[in-house]
Amino acid sequence: MGDKIFHALIRPAGPDGFDLDEAAMVEWLTSSGLDHRLPLRATRIGLGQSNLIFEITDADDRRWILRRPPLGRLLSSAHDVVREARILTALAGTDVPVPRIVDLATDDGVPVVLMEHVAGLVIDRPVIAAALSPQHRRAVGIALPRTLARIHAVNLDDTGLADLASHKPYAERQLKRWTAQWERTKTRDVPRVDRLAERLRAAIPPQRELGLVHGDFHIRNVITDPVGGDITAVLDWELCTLGDPLADLGSLLAYWPQPGERETDSFAMCALPGFPSRAELVTEYVAATARDVAALGFWHALGLWKIAVIREGVLRRTRDDPRNQAIGAVPTIAQIDAVIDAADAAATHAGL
Structure with a gap:
């Protein structure tokens, strides 16, 4: 895996698009032992604003997924599809539902990953969530913390992931990383972001365990069964690391507005009738893991602060090269500021 080198496999075409080099793609599919019939076509999918x-x-409607880093200037360790491929390969034999990695190659010096296409429903737009029954929404919502529990049950030694990242205290590492990220990608000065970082740094809870952390676990990063609502695949592992499992639960809550909160946010759909409340998500997670969640308020506030930093980075990358923009709208300054407001409120509520 990873010994194939292509030139212009996915080729930027004009200011807004991409072209597929069909001959190169045929060579890759053939060398990977995948049946296919011409013509092939490549379609940009997903609302994710990070990797493309x-x-x-193909002509028989067989499908595969190709992932590559965004265009333009990349920050160190960001958008690492090679590392993500390693994680997915390691998880293939576990209880965590993930897509199978087909192959890893290099396209004009950029790593690209080819993986299986997992059929199902991705609830990444309000119109999709609105079309579901309240019962279906609840099934999906309850499946999220249960799936998170399966991720946090992964044995690091058995999967060979014990050396995936540092074993040093996770909260300190996160604050250092995302503070640096903010400084490198911010489009304006927002003193409240720096003040929040200081409040979080002063309130870091003791780390009692080290486990696999997805790093960006939310409703748009999973594929669900369109009938029963179970999760059939967890996607977007590029921020996966080793750390405190409660960080993932805090992030899930940060991506889960309640009625009346962040109504212009792309995740406001999580407040539709049927979806469980944040408290119910926590109850399901505790029932599945028996973990002490006393420090969850800290991780919720950190999760919101991190989302604000991530969205500011999305705004920066899109301004640098408009072709990085996904189907969904680019975050606005007002939306980013609303998340900063929510982080500030969550920190205050947690007594930080």
């Missing part, structure tokens, strides 16, 4: 994701489809 393409669905490769």
Whole structure:
């Protein structure tokens, strides 16, 4: 895996698009032992604003997923699809539902990953969530913390992931990383972001365990069964690391507005009738893991602060190169500021 080198496999075409080099793609599919019939087409998919994701489809409607880093200037350790491929390969034999990695190659010096296409429903738009029954929404919502519990049950030694990241205290590492990220990608000065970082740094809880942390676990990063609502695949592992499992639960809550909160946010759909409340998500997670969640308020506030930093980075990358923009709208300054407001409120509520 990873010994194939292509030139212009996915080629930027004009200011807004991409072209697929069909001959190079045929060579890759053939060398990977995958049946296919021409013509092939590549379609940009997903609302994710980080790595670029393409669905490769052949004449018989067979499908594969190709992932590559975004265009333009990349920060160190960001958008690492090679590392993500390692994680997915390691998780293939576990209880965590993940897509199978087909191959890893290099395209004009940029790593690209080819993986299986997992059929199902991705609830990444309000119109999709609105079309579901309240019962279906509840099933999906309850499946999220239960799936998170399966991720946190992964044995690091058995999967070979014990050396994936540092074993040093996770909260300190996160604050250092995302503070640096903010400084490198911010589009304006926002003193409250720096003050929040200081409040969080002064309130870091003791770390009692080290486990696999997805790093960006939310409703748009999973594929669900369109009938029963179970989660059939967890996606977007590029921020996966080793740390405190409660960080993932805090992030899930940060991506889960309640009625009346962040109504212009792309995740406001999580407040639709049927979806469980944040408290119910926590109850399900505790029932599945028996973990002490006394420090969850800290991780919720940190999760919101981190989302604000991430969205500021999305705004920066899109301004640098408009082709990085996904189907969804680019975060606005007002939306980012609303998340900063929510982080500030969550920190105050937690007594930080």
